[in-house]
Amino acid sequence: MTPFKLTEELVSEIEQLIELHNDAELNAMLGTVHYADVAEIINELDKEQATYLIKLLDSDKTSDVLTELDEDVREAILSNLSTKEIAGELEELDTDDAADIIGELPKEQIQDVISKIEDREHAKDIVDLLRYAEDSAGGLMAKELVKVNENWNVLTCVKEMRVQAENVTRVHSIYVVDDEEKLKGRLSLKDLLTTSTKTHIKDVFIKNVDSVNVNEDPEEVARIMSKYDLEAIPVVDEIGRLVGRITIDDIVDVIKEEAERDYQMAAGISQDVEADDSIWDLTRARLPWLILGLFGGAAAAVIMGGFEEMFREYTVLFLFTPLIAAMAGNVGVQSSAIIVQGLANDDIKGSISNRLIKEMLLALLNGFILSCLLLIFTWIWKGDFPTSLAISISLIAVIVVAGFIGTFVPLFLDKRGIDPAIATGPFITTSNDIFGILIYFSIAKLILGI
Known part of the structure; x- marks a missing residue:
């Protein structure tokens, strides 16, 4: 085709x-x-x-x-x-x-x-x-499903299933309920076909069945279905009654929408918008983070103004300011992206302190390698070892702090019930730019004895 x-x-x-x-x-x-x-x-x-x-x-x-x-x-x-x-x-x-x-x-x-x-x-x-x-799971589910009573025999079960299946596009599972409509388990089609017609369903059904509550968050439903490779999952109400099912096509839509929302948030877009939306809607979605970036840049300019005298004597420091700011932003975004992805996939285990220590050691190793390369380059270019050393050491410190911020902020937001994806966008970049420049000039001033 x-x-x-x-x-x-x-x-x-x-x-x-x-x-x-x-x-x-x-x-x-x-x-x-x-x-x-x-x-x-x-x-x-x-x-x-x-x-x-x-x-x-x-x-x-x-x-x-x-x-x-x-x-x-x-x-x-x-x-x-x-x-x-x-x-x-x-x-x-x-x-x-x-x-x-x-x-x-x-x-x-x-x-x-x-x-x-x-x-x-x-x-x-x-x-x-x-x-x-x-x-919620209730807002996501469909009412169409096939369910049988545990007290029916196989023959009665098959007759009822034929009637119910007429209204169901695809039969993923056969659910078993009691007289109060409470979910008890699921029925294997193989067991149904190979069991005597007089056998009661309660003697052959599988009691172990994953389900979700009607009030469950769709993202959690998606996580459960992904983890256990489910094509459909039953939904129960507050007292355990079977009220519907959620199928994989609905979950794919949830995952897609969440990915689009996180991607937009990481790009500094605060509302759910599309390319065909009006200029006004697009402006409202983008402007808040652009304003944050503007104030962040102004704050960085103010910080640099405090080291104006140092610029006169060590102009080379000014030349490396964009590099320091870029490295701080890049490292912060990398760290936060890994953490946000881990949180989304429920892969983040253990305490926050252990995660922070690991990320800081990783940042330290990366920072050491990058600073050595920068030291060699700057020394060859300018022939001034003390200044080259000051810039390189500053780079290590900036990378370690950026890694710390990029790891801590999404973990902190997640603990507070705030979408951690916000920490992968301009917020983390702007904050790391400010801290990076402040650390850069402070360490350079200390080392050079200005």
């Missing part, structure tokens, strides 16, 4: 067919195209053209297309659909995707859409999901 490739020629052809209302050709062209690829096409169309395609194609495809669209495109399309048309699209979706889309609608429209969903059980499940916070 040839991978789909979106081209300007294809988009232009789709636009022309829409303008001519050539429905037969559009259906023939897009009927076999994967819904994710159709969404990619629709993202390039204007509001009216996108709505035309959504109304033209079958609901079993367009419902999935809606889940793949950019949020602003989906919002524009939904505003062009009637409540009955929206309800028809939602009927084709799993409850988690349907709840996500309904949550984006205006509050006054939500009740009207739900009332027009013909499958009342489906509507009830969507309403149940809307009760949970978006940033």
Whole structure:
């Protein structure tokens, strides 16, 4: 199968067919195209053209297309659909995707859409999901799953599973519950097929099953599923009742969103923005950290001003100021990036003091090697050994302090419940620049006896 490739020629052809209302050709062209690829096409169309395609194609495809669209495109399309048309699209979706889309609608429209969903059980499940916070396992889960009672025999179990499986796109696991709907374990398909039809489920099910609470953080759910290589995980309420399941496709979205958020934060962007957002939104996201950098630079200038007399006698010190600031920033970012990654993967073990000692020893080793190289270079270039030595020793101190700050800050933020990714961006770079310059000139002044 040839991978789909979106081209300007294809988009232009789709636009022309829409303008001519050539429905037969559009259906023939897009009927076999994967819904994710159709969404990619629709993202390039204007509001009216996108709505035309959504109304033209079958609901079993367009419902999935809606889940793949950019949020602003989906919002524009939904505003062009009637409540009955929206309800028809939602009927084709799993409850988690349907709840996500309904949550984006205006509050006054939500009740009207739900009332027009013909499958009342489906509507009830969507309403149940809307009760949970978006940033929780409950807000992430779907209600579609296959569950059996521990008191059923195998024959009854198979009959019930056939009925339930009709509403489930993929059956990852068969969950076992008691009469109070509390999760007891899971059922192996192999055991089900090889066991007598009269055997009770409670005699063959597997009691060891990983689950998460409805209030669990999505990132923790992702960590558990990644650690145990799970394709799906059951979700239970406060008293242990099985209320839904989370599948791997939802977790991939969580991991992707978290990675994008951390990357933006590391780049000094304080809000979740995209390249297509307005200039004002992009400015609001970037400006706070740029202001921090501005004040940081001003503070560094003030510090350098305090050593003005030293510049007159040792001009070479001024020449190496950018190098010292850059090394401090680089070492700090490296240290903080490793710690943040370890925290995200739950790989950071032991006490903070042990981690700090390790990072400082690493910084000391790197600093010694780099300072030796710098000493040789400066001595050959300027022929002034005392000054070269002062610059090299200062570099070691700056690297060690930068490593300490880069390690301590994300660990401290994590202990305080603050996203440690903030420590990989301009915050850590600016702080290390300031400390680096202060340490550089202070040690150089001490060694040179100025």
